[in-house]
Amino acid sequence: MSIPVVTVGQDRDLVGGLERLHGPVTVVRRCSELPELLAACQSGLARAAVVAEGTAGLTASLVDRLGAVGVAVIALTDSPDEAARLLGIGVASALTGVEPAELSDRIAEAVEHLTGQGHASRSSMADTAALLTAVPAGPGEGPDDPGPGRIIALWGPAGSPGRTTLAVNVAGELAADGKDVILVDADSYGASVAAVLGLLDESAGLAQACRLADQGVLDAAALARVAASVATAQGTFRVLTGITRADRWTELRAPALAKVLERARQLADVVVVDAGFCLEADEELSFDTMAPRRNAATLRSLELADTVFAVGAADPVGVPRLVRGLAELEAAVPQASPVVVLNKVRASAVGRGPERQLRDAWQRYGPESAIHAFLPFDGQAADAALLGGSLLLECAPESDLRHAIRNLVCAPAQQNRKSSVFSSTAGRRAKD
Known part of the structure; x- marks a missing residue:
């Protein structure tokens, strides 16, 4: 089954590479900014979002809103610090030069993971990064585990x-x-x-x-x-x-x-x-x-x-x-x-x-x-x-x-x- 994806950013190589795969991922809209992406996702247009630019605008509330409508989020960044921040708010990250085939697999895994978690019934943030990240986080940079308190x-x-x-x-x-x-x-x-x-x-x-x-x-x-x-x-x-x-x-x-x-x-x-x-x-x-x-x-x-x-x-x-x-x-x-x-x-x-x-x-x-x-x-x-x-x-x-x-x-x-x-x-x- 094809997975409709919306993207943010001007990375033409990314979109073109995904389209040439003729695989399970289909880019249905290229958005210029995050509000446009959010509107497209809330209309039921997509099941995954790839943020190639403007990852600084991703927040836990935005990720939660996307997860609530069944949309998994993957961001592209080369910064380990930004990757760690994204991981903390439930966003999977990959390097900007990731191969289209690998990115396609990660999108499919992110959607499957989000669906398996039954996010629509939860009020907490989506945890699409639990199984997916291409930029390894250092000690203490992973998702927050429940503390002893x-x-x-x-x-x-x-x-x-x-x-x-x-x-x-x-x-x-x-x-x-x-x-x-x-x-x-x-x-x-x-x-x-x-x-x-x-x-x-x-x-x-x-x-x-x-x-x-x-x-x-x-x-x-x-x-x-x-x-x-x-x-x-x-x-x-x-x-x-x-x-x-x-x-x-x-x-x-x-x-x-x-x-x-x-x-x-x-x-x-x-x-x-x-x-x-x-x-x-x-x-x-x-x-x-x-x-x-x-x-x-x-x-x-x-x-x-x-x-x-x-x-x-x-x-x-x-x-x-x-x-x-x-x-x-x-x-x-x-x-x-x-x-x-x-x-x-x-x-x-x-x-x-x-x-x-x-x-x-x-x-x-x-x-x-x-x-x-x-x-x-x-x-x-x-x-x-x-x-x-x-x-x-x-x-x-x-x-x-x-x-x-x-x-x-x-x-x-x-x-x-x-x-x-x-x-x-x-x-x-x-x-x-």
Whole structure:
């Protein structure tokens, strides 16, 4: 079966050589620039794209958009550095003087590999370079493998259940426990980690990291440069602050965010993600299915997470919201297996014996997921931390809320139990 190909660049020898082969590859259009190529591919004209000029314009988002419509990408370059960058964003590379027959074989392999990966069902970038590259990459220049670090995502329904407060304090407790931690604010509606931590120089570190990842130049040094450092009395962790305005959500695209999180897990023991609340697949509401997704940051964070904490407020409004939200979470991210946490537990909102009341109600009306932890309401300690831009371990080290959060992620007894956060994620990885 013939493979239709579009090209970018004025390399007449390349096009002529492919056409003279009379083989499985047919050049159906020569484009002058990448936007024209993208339009041709989105119209269903081609199954492969050969970029002979302008490879600097290839980004992870563009490769993802091409992969989503079933188009594999091969770029021609003689620069080892550019080949390594392209490899990092999922593009196969070959030398500019590659023989037409060899290039034809590589195009066929790239299309077969892309089709075999079932890219259309994924929201991450195409990995057409996994099997194909003519320019060997040096050590550490290949595609990013999942690092040893864990990703913990904190999610909860609308209504301020306490996701951000829990996220920053989880990061602080893990850092105090000796872990290397990176905290990521991926809330595309109301990023607030910087404000909670009292970071005055709010420069949207996550957006900067996503731009670098999109260009394929996000390395360890670059990530350290855009991440803010937060020092506490018991440990230090790094923070990728969120977008400064809600209308900047287009800067948090799924392919770039995936690269940021994978790079972060290579550098840190634990990556803590404060995710947004909305799980709606908003691209389904538009005729332009290739448009950026408002909720891509939340969905991609939950897809990549080893552990998802589902946080709900323990009151007559928050609990039903969490129950409905868990059903939406199961539909949107079936592999999530959330760890349910009820926050702000207090007798004044539930009645005497609040934990017993909540557990009984959950067993009668809630989903199959059991309640993993109850976090007590401590408004005075939480307000003191917010006012001082600090963590509970600094302003209220003996508070019940601080101890409950620490026991949630750091208790040695939990780590030896099958239901613990770290042992359960390790078990899932072993099965995979």
